[in-house]
Amino acid sequence: MDAVTEKANNLLIVDDTPANLRLLSTMLGGKGYKVRSVMNGQMAIKAAQAKPPDLVLLDINMPQMNGYEVCTHLKEDERTRDIPVIFLSALDDVLDKIKAFTVGGVDYITKPFHLEEVLIRVQNHIALKEAKNEIARKSEVLEAFSNNLKALHRLDTTEYQDFTAQFADYLATGCKILGFPTGVISKIEGDIYTIKAARSPWDFLQQDREFALEDTFCIATVKSKSTLAYDNISQIPELAEHPGYKNYTLQSYLGTPIWVNGKIYGTLNFSSQEIRVQKFEVQEKEIIELMAQSLGKAIAADQIENQRREAVKALQIEQQKSETLLLNILPQKIAKRLKQAPESIAEQFDEATILFADIVGFTQLSTLVKPLELVSFLNQIFSAFDKLALELGVEKIKTVGDAYMLAGGLPVVREDHVEAIADAALEMLETIQDFHLSLTEFEGKHDRQFEIRIGIHLGSVVAGVLGTSKFSYDLWGDTVNVASRMESTGEPGKIQVTEIVYEKLKDRYLLEKRGLVEIKGKGEMVTYWLLGKNVTHNQ
Secondary structure (H helix, E strand, O other): OOOOOOOOOEEEEEOOOHHHHHHHHHHHHHOOOEEEEEOOHHHHHHHHHHOOOOEEEEEOOOOOOOHHHHHHHHHHOOOOOOOOEEEEEOOOOHHHHHHHHHOOOOEEEEOOOOHHHHHHHHHHHHHHHHHHHHHHHHHHHHHHHHHHHHHHHHHHHOOOOOHHHHHHHHHHHHHHHHOOOEEEEEEEEOOEEEEEEEEOOOOOOOOOOEEEHHHOOHHHHHHHOOOEEEOOHHHOHHHOOOHHHHOOOOOEEEEEEEEEOOEEEEEEEEEEOOOOOOOOOHHHHHHHHHHHHHHHHHHHHHHHOOOOOOOOOOOOOOOOOHHHHHHHHOOHHHHHHHHHOOOOEEEEEEEEEEEEEEEOOHHHHOOOOOHHHHHHHHHHHHHHHHHHHHHHOOEEEEEEOOEEEEEEOOOOOOOOHHHHHHHHHHHHHHHHHHOEEEEEEOOEEEEEEOOEEEEEEEEEEEEEEOOOOOOOEEEEOHHHHHHHHHHHOOOOOOEEEEHHHHHHHOOOEEEEEEEEEEEOOOEEEEEEEEEEEOHHHHO
8 A cells, every 4th residue: 555654754674684674664765754774783772862763663583682672772761762663573472472562562563574564553653653742742732821821810810000010010921921032012093003011122112112003013913803823924925025024023923902892902912033933822822812801901990990900810711621611510529420420410418508699789780780891790799709608618509690599518518517608698798898889870970889688598408410411500499498588588788597597506606686577488487687706605
């Protein structure tokens, strides 16, 4: 059969029989391989160390040093240990083959051999080696991407004194992550390109310096409204006459728009006078896009003064493993069970504590505030609640609209689940004080403070996951209904609990009796307000 190789792989043939060397060299060389041949083991080791081949075809019976010994030496040397070795031998005994594989061989061909068989096996093992190398390379890329995301997360969560410090940090981090000496944040107004910040060994790139937009590579980024990457500008005919190449000999470029309020504010770009050896990875484009998005949000926040100073946290990470995604949706214990047996899960818990919280006046707010702005604030509040739940070891069950649901004592049973939920409720009341909106109503502009109602009940519940797609961990039972009624019949800024919760908490927490409350489906129930911890008892 005919074989065509995309590149000339380097083969080393070791055999003390000249006729075999000539035959194999002629056959494999004719198929596009670069072939070196040696007649003894010592020469084979030296040749492999001097210029490691992609594969070795190795005879066994040779004077002075046999093939087993040669293979052993190759596998002991870091320079040659990963080279696949195919044994060629007239020995056909099973023990000979076992020994060949034991010393590190990947295949065994018995003499007299068929040329087509040799060719196919060589092709297969080179393909396997290349696949292994590609997997290792992609693993390194993913590991680097993961580390880079941590760096981006640091950028996104750092509070800066001003934009000068923030821009400098972004550019320094971007240059390090992406491997460029130069980074620029620009502002574009009409046809004018103004440098807002620069990190570069070139003196001409100074803050506030202006250029004609058409004289920069960023004009293509702006026109396409997308990320552009050039790894070797000299090989792109339409850019050969570009001022960026002619005047500054820029050879590589990565740039993306900075969007602010739906319009291009400017660009974030990195460049070098060196040609990139490796083409840009998708992850590198994602990194600069994430950085630009974060910058855009920070700039927008500064322009309207009352919005957030920090950029929104980096968008969802691509190429995450399914296990990580599942753990973000379901409790760890449930996710593990689903992986082992992908079927519905239902589990009875004799005692668990359920909390419901609801944003007061959310429906009214939705008529006064832009939907995206309101959802953004709601996301900040629920993210803060998520952090509390994680710190206190209670389970977030779900959010429905502006309602937030927590549970303690499941899916992992814990003795102090009532206290944990009580602590969470008190922390939620304190956290909500940090959130307010600037509103304009008929009586004028004012700040609206967010408030929540919280209700808590404990008892028996059934918890689990139903269906086979879009998994959701949920709870069922009368306990859930009563906890929901505790929230809906409560008051803004207060935590209403049932009598059974009161009995569990009364020795360590401050509670106040509210009295009888009409509860739908239950009639009148005695309820209490949870006010705080009993400091005297805790001391």
